[in-house]
Amino acid sequence: MSVPHAALKPQPASAFDVERIRADFPILVLKIDGKPLVYLDNAASSQMPQPVIDRLVCYVTSQHANIHRAVHTLSETATHEYEEARRKLARFINAREDHEVIFTSGTTDGINLVAQTYGRKFIGKGDEIILTTLEHHSNIVPWQMLAEEKGAKIRVVPVNDAGELLLDEYEKLFNPRTKFVAVGHVSNALGTINPVKLMIASAHVRGVPVLVDGAQAVPHMKVNVQDLDCDFYAFSGHKMCGPTGIGVLYGKTALLEKMPPFKGGGDMILSVSFKKTIYAGLPNKFEAGTPPIAGAIGLAAAADYLSGIGLNAINTYEHELLEYATAQIQRLPGVHIIGTAKRKTAVLSFVIDGVHPHDVGTLLNQEGIAVRTGHHCAQPMMERFKVPATTRASFAFYNTLAEVDALIAGIREVQKVFL
Numbered sequence: 001m002s003v004p005h006a007a008l009k010p011q012p013a014s015a016f017d018v019e020r021i022r023a024d025f026p027i028l029v030l031k032i033d034g035k036p037l038v039y040l041d042n043a044a045s046s047q048m049p050q051p052v053i054d055r056l057v058c059y060v061t062s063q064h065a066n067i068h069r070a071v072h073t074l075s076e077t078a079t080h081e082y083e084e085a086r087r088k089l090a091r092f093i094n095a096r097e098d099h100e101v102i103f104t105s106g107t108t109d110g111i112n113l114v115a116q117t118y119g120r121k122f123i124g125k126g127d128e129i130i131l132t133t134l135e136h137h138s139n140i141v142p143w144q145m146l147a148e149e150k151g152a153k154i155r156v157v158p159v160n161d162a163g164e165l166l167l168d169e170y171e172k173l174f175n176p177r178t179k180f181v182a183v184g185h186v187s188n189a190l191g192t193i194n195p196v197k198l199m200i201a202s203a204h205v206r207g208v209p210v211l212v213d214g215a216q217a218v219p220h221m222k223v224n225v226q227d228l229d230c231d232f233y234a235f236s237g238h239k240m241c242g243p244t245g246i247g248v249l250y251g252k253t254a255l256l257e258k259m260p261p262f263k264g265g266g267d268m269i270l271s272v273s274f275k276k277t278i279y280a281g282l283p284n285k286f287e288a289g290t291p292p293i294a295g296a297i298g299l300a301a302a303a304d305y306l307s308g309i310g311l312n313a314i315n316t317y318e319h320e321l322l323e324y325a326t327a328q329i330q331r332l333p334g335v336h337i338i339g340t341a342k343r344k345t346a347v348l349s350f351v352i353d354g355v356h357p358h359d360v361g362t363l364l365n366q367e368g369i370a371v372r373t374g375h376h377c378a379q380p381m382m383e384r385f386k387v388p389a390t391t392r393a394s395f396a397f398y399n400t401l402a403e404v405d406a407l408i409a410g411i412r413e414v415q416k417v418f419l
């Protein structure tokens, strides 16, 4: 089968200079089995631009040492750069205080931190935790583990056929036993943008704190934690053009202060004796051991890079890609989009009559097109839509309309082979 080359189509009318941006991403010129790479797996991991790569190389080649523990110049430099990264990320999400940014290994780590510290301390037998049908397993399993340990109960907000949360049902789930809400800002499997600000306000009226899983939001829209008024917000570096193994947990100072540490070890203490250990203050209390220093510095460079382009410009451009791709896919007979919410990020999950998503992914890969197939770590969502798996194309601001065309041509070819 043969699909169009990825760079021939005119770009949208907006002023977004995608070709200039693509030049920042060395990996995008790769060929896969001789075909130009069309990378549409950004919801799993996005790619890294040269300024982030350069920042990592600079750190590793001229600034690396362990932090917080020495008076020598390199250690002082590394410490300064690491804390500067925290400051930049605090500004990036508009946290009130730098120490409200806790470096984690990613979203999963951040959610587990909250479940195992706040959750273990403040959620008990018979208490209830509200989740939604749309959650990634990372925002389900840590709460189930806690619920099992404590004898607490999970309540779940249902969705309509478009993949939008039913807010009336959400309201009905609250009762005096409700102790926590954990909700994704954006669904990784469908792209639905949830009305988290409204949901947070509703929970707060009842005195219930809210954690937002922001893994799929931070790369695509301006996130302002003070405006959302969320109590916790977790996200991952590798989905926002940064490195793997690094993420951020934002938490409000008052809550973080009340929580016990997650992990014990060096750097999270003021003093240790066999009689008593006194823990450090924020943020160190939650950062035991040597942290991913290079990762944090790389993540701050990624935040700078995204801010340099502008999250609003990114959002507008990606929306154009989504609208174009949606219209094209809707024209294909036998192809069904799963997730048609009014407010979406540029994620297209679809099924093709008579073809297993795994085969779709395999054939598209032969054309250099990288998509994800499977349950996308959102099995309850798959069950709701009665599909075992979907094919998911997820776009970033460096994708082009020509790449959408390549995807559509690829799907047509898949249908020719199988039907």
Ligand SMILES: Cc1ncc(COP(=O)(O)O)c(C=O)c1O
Pocket (backbone or CB within 6 Å): 043, 044, 105, 106, 107, 108, 109, 136, 138, 139, 184, 186, 187, 188, 213, 215, 216, 236
């Ligand atoms: C919505 C959502 N939450 C959580 C995660 C987990 O992120 P990580 O694997 O970086 O911890 C993902 C990853 O796909 C996600 O999409």
